[in-house]
Amino acid sequence: MKLYPLFADLRDRAVLVVGGGAVAERKAAMLVDAGARVTVGAPVLSPALADRVASGRLAHRSGTFAPDWLDDAWLVVAATDDAALHQRIAELAAARRIFVNVVDDAARSSFHVPAVIDRAPITIAISSGGDAPMFARLLRERLETLLDHSLGTLAMLAARLRRRIRLRHPQPAARRGFYEQLFAGRVAALVRSGRVGEAQAEAERLLATQDGAPQGSVVLVGAGPGDPGLLTLRALRALNEADVILHDRLVSAEVLALARRDAERIEVAKEAGHHHTTQEGIHALMLEHARAGRRVVRLKGGDPFVFGRGGEELEFLRAHDIPYEVVPGITAAVACAAYAGIPLTHRDHAQSVRLLTAHCKASHDTLDWPALARERQTLAVYMGVSQLDAFQRQLVAHGRAASTPFALVENGSRPDQRVVTGTLGQLARRAAEHAVTSPALLIVGEVASLAQSLAWFGAAPAGAELVPRPSRPDRPADADRLLAAIHQA
């Protein structure tokens, strides 16, 4: 070990910061946060430092550094831009056995300031011993994303029960088991959900019950449309804590790769043509694993509450008294629109958006076609591509202009994303020409034409050759091809 890690109690202890600029400002602020009595020594102070001195949060020694500044200090921070002065401060401090930190100078420092993750009362400090500070910072960022902000509250709750936990579980192994349950189970979930009172009651209940078996739970997690960068931090944390992951086929391999290595992954495909798990089968799997005390993540494409049957799953869990949480995800409509450069609303074109599904003929019967056919709104349609023909006919039959632009976004947000554009009258034909396959999202409305100019991700949209002409009926397919050829030439 290169450095001996320690956490210093600086409350009401004098600490000297030499320097009056931005770096001194940051160092002084952190020391004040830790309760130290901080004096900044410098001929001139930055306005922010001067403010803090004026408000009594810092003391100021003006003038140039003199050895007697060290007289009552427990620690010294040298934060000027004068290397010779830093050397002198380091030597004087060493002679008096005062620990000194020289900013950005590991060799002259007798203590280092780590990269910190603050979840008070939990503090995580990372040091590279001065060898790779950037690496330590990156590591800190990584850990920041993994540790929920509710961690501090949970630790305080555990602190309050500490004595009683020790009495109840005098054996360290049993005690450890209890804490594990506290940190990973229902109590933690309640704290994350902002229900601290209930969390406390649950912890009390755990403390009072005899059996120490962990209680399982289910987190319904939205995995987004495919790009793992669109996962939320919460989703990532849930994936990191999962014992079992029940995922849809739609969830991308890149997202699954982020889950805890030894989590059991079970695909519960519902799409036609793939091995089939009924909704009841999924319910049964959730129940079985949660009852066995496991942390189950039910991972769905997009958002669990948008055409994801998340509601049914929660109703089932509630009925069986299994604790649950929901982590929203970026739904296909929002993601595909963004990744195709199509604003779903636009002051000039559309004042509202409808999310609808047209996954099977039966769902067509329940759609309010006259309402869908209205102008100045965007339709975001979750659908199987085999339904496009019927969808196009119904919409036009109910009055939406055949010249209304559409964009079909296949594999939205994924490396193989494709966007096919055109007008409503050509929808089914264009999709067939380009052999669009599932998953694909259909956007209908004036905004869809903006994909031509605003596209930024992946291949340029196919259809630039088709400028929609409101007054003209559809051109025959060969005219399209001709125009495409001219375009390419």
Ligand code: SAH
């Ligand atoms: N809960 C999901 C939707 C499930 S329904 C969500 O919120 O996104 C499945 C349909 O979503 C697909 O048939 C397709 O229309 C759409 N979809 C999901 N992911 C998609 C993607 N990456 N690109 C295009 N469409 C997608």
